[in-house]
Amino acid sequence: MQTAIMSLTTSLCALLLLLSSSSAEIFNKSWWNSTVFYQVYPKSFYDSNGDGVGDLNGITLKLQYVKNSGINAIWLSPIFSSPMADGGYDISNFTEIAPIFGTLEDFEKLVMRAHKLGLKVVLDFVPNHTSDQHPWFQKALQGDEKYKEYYIWADGKNKDDKTPPNNWLSLFNIPAWTYVPSLKQWYLHQFGTIQPDLNYSNPEVVEEMRNALKFWLDKGVDGFRVDSAPYIFEDKELRDEPRSYAPDSTPDQYTYLEPIYTADLKPTYELFGSWRKYLDGYADERNLDQKMLVMETYSSLEHTLEYYDYDVLPFNFLFITNVTNSSTATDFKNTIDLWINSVPYGKSNNWVLGNHDRPRVASRFPGRLDQMTMLSMILPGMAVTYNGDEIGMVDDRNISWADTQDPLARIAGKDHYAAISRDPERTPFQWSAEENAGFSTANSTWLPVNPNYKTLNLQAEERSYQSHYKIYKTLAYLHRKEPALIQGSYASFTTNNGTVLDVIRSSDARTVLLLINFEDDISQTVDLSDYNLPAIMKLKVASLGSRSSLKEWVDKKNIYLPEKAALIYTSFNIQ
Numbered sequence: 001m002q003t004a005i006m007s008l009t010t011s012l013c014a015l016l017l018l019l020s021s022s023s024a025e026i027f028n029k030s031w032w033n034s035t036v037f038y039q040v041y042p043k044s045f046y047d048s049n050g051d052g053v054g055d056l057n058g059i060t061l062k063l064q065y066v067k068n069s070g071i072n073a074i075w076l077s078p079i080f081s082s083p084m085a086d087g088g089y090d091i092s093n094f095t096e097i098a099p100i101f102g103t104l105e106d107f108e109k110l111v112m113r114a115h116k117l118g119l120k121v122v123l124d125f126v127p128n129h130t131s132d133q134h135p136w137f138q139k140a141l142q143g144d145e146k147y148k149e150y151y152i153w154a155d156g157k158n159k160d161d162k163t164p165p166n167n168w169l170s171l172f173n174i175p176a177w178t179y180v181p182s183l184k185q186w187y188l189h190q191f192g193t194i195q196p197d198l199n200y201s202n203p204e205v206v207e208e209m210r211n212a213l214k215f216w217l218d219k220g221v222d223g224f225r226v227d228s229a230p231y232i233f234e235d236k237e238l239r240d241e242p243r244s245y246a247p248d249s250t251p252d253q254y255t256y257l258e259p260i261y262t263a264d265l266k267p268t269y270e271l272f273g274s275w276r277k278y279l280d281g282y283a284d285e286r287n288l289d290q291k292m293l294v295m296e297t298y299s300s301l302e303h304t305l306e307y308y309d310y311d312v313l314p315f316n317f318l319f320i321t322n323v324t325n326s327s328t329a330t331d332f333k334n335t336i337d338l339w340i341n342s343v344p345y346g347k348s349n350n351w352v353l354g355n356h357d358r359p360r361v362a363s364r365f366p367g368r369l370d371q372m373t374m375l376s377m378i379l380p381g382m383a384v385t386y387n388g389d390e391i392g393m394v395d396d397r398n399i400s401w402a403d404t405q406d407p408l409a410r411i412a413g414k415d416h417y418a419a420i421s422r423d424p425e426r427t428p429f430q431w432s433a434e435e436n437a438g439f440s441t442a443n444s445t446w447l448p449v450n451p452n453y454k455t456l457n458l459q460a461e462e463r464s465y466q467s468h469y470k471i472y473k474t475l476a477y478l479h480r481k482e483p484a485l486i487q488g489s490y491a492s493f494t495t496n497n498g499t500v501l502d503v504i505r506s507s508d509a510r511t512v513l514l515l516i517n518f519e520d521d522i523s524q525t526v527d528l529s530d531y532n533l534p535a536i537m538k539l540k541v542a543s544l545g546s547r548s549s550l551k552e553w554v555d556k557k558n559i560y561l562p563e564k565a566a567l568i569y570t571s572f573n574i575q
């Protein structure tokens, strides 16, 4: 009898093992499911040659740091040839490395080193436009018919140089059309005037861009973050867009119009769907892990989710767009549930906290950085971190007009640039208290280093008994290794009259519980005796400053939560 039970247990175990190993295989192929994905902004990461600008060799030198932090994939903002009028999002050659960043050989070394360390490398791909310095556009300007067809041209409404073809606005808050006197026509640019939009109705453009993808795949990259995804195709009839009636928007602002003819058009999705298939074919033929294709989109939820119909992963920006520092526990719960319930069954999920276009997470959520890191790491799916957020870097809002680089800010002008500038979140990484925060040995850096670097820097956080960085690192490992987080169930609810958010992840007998106190000045006691949780749990991570008042073990009936605290408790069997 005992033997029968044992053999039943053994075969059950074997079955479970089989099931878990086959799901592990699936997870391995789409490797990003339980990934900690880290955005490197190359100009500001690490300067290896003392010219004041970060570079590829600098990134390579810091890959060990990345790996040690618990991260397992990086994406690099553009590193391609560019006049750098929009930080490299204005590309003049899609298959060349910008000399300020290094050479192709440096890139190959970076990929080799990253792979050796077990890190995936994803590139930023910018398909919507080129730089106006790209030879294609230069030839177009000279009237070369072939290359003119690479871009979108139209006559002015009154066939003159005064009235553009229609009312479309650029995302940089200027008209979306610029007149070229020698050609007596206007070209379209959904961003800066120096970023002419490519014409994807031209099969040659489609082929050129696919070749560029292949070029980098052949260099061993693990996928692409696709820039400005929604804007690839526009209405062929060039119809005027209707007014949005967005509160406070003025006629020159992008938000003044409803972008129904310039964003989220069907052929855009179809193009990316074809790229997904292309990448799958490429990987399958060579028996490689699947290649990532993740889209940058700030579109409506409905349009964002449409990427899933084409098997393409959209970035989830809801923690950037839908919650603020004054959001309640219920707002957070609703935002999280909205996303989780919207993602189609079985599809990958992700949580982005910040990037080079938005104020830093520690500035958006003062005193609540650890809470945000915890959410991104505890919720199901990939966690996405912008470099510097792991140490809690904050925006430098005092960058002078003279030092301002961001074209969006320059367009806004001297009196208005500060509120809109994206430079504050792009300042150099603060490695140490040394000169230039240990980022560079140059006399001056491309953007000034945030003056708070003497106290806010990685080295100080590594030495400190408790720091944002140490919390980040613990969470990153937990995110990647803990079965309750990799494949566990998710439940969330609010308690204490809607002032505490509770998130439970569990699988088999393993449980991870996250508690966030949304009261800034009041400590609370949470009673979770009615919930399916172990009676006694162990403290795993506590937001900075709250740990000293906490016990290592807690009874679920009586969990003490200091003001503003975010805490993670786990079951015994989680190390």
Ligand code: GLC
Pocket (backbone or CB within 6 Å): 086, 089, 090, 126, 191, 227, 228, 296, 356, 357
């Ligand atoms: C994306 C980039 C942003 C850039 C824009 C134009 O939104 O993230 O930095 O300015 O595209 O390429």
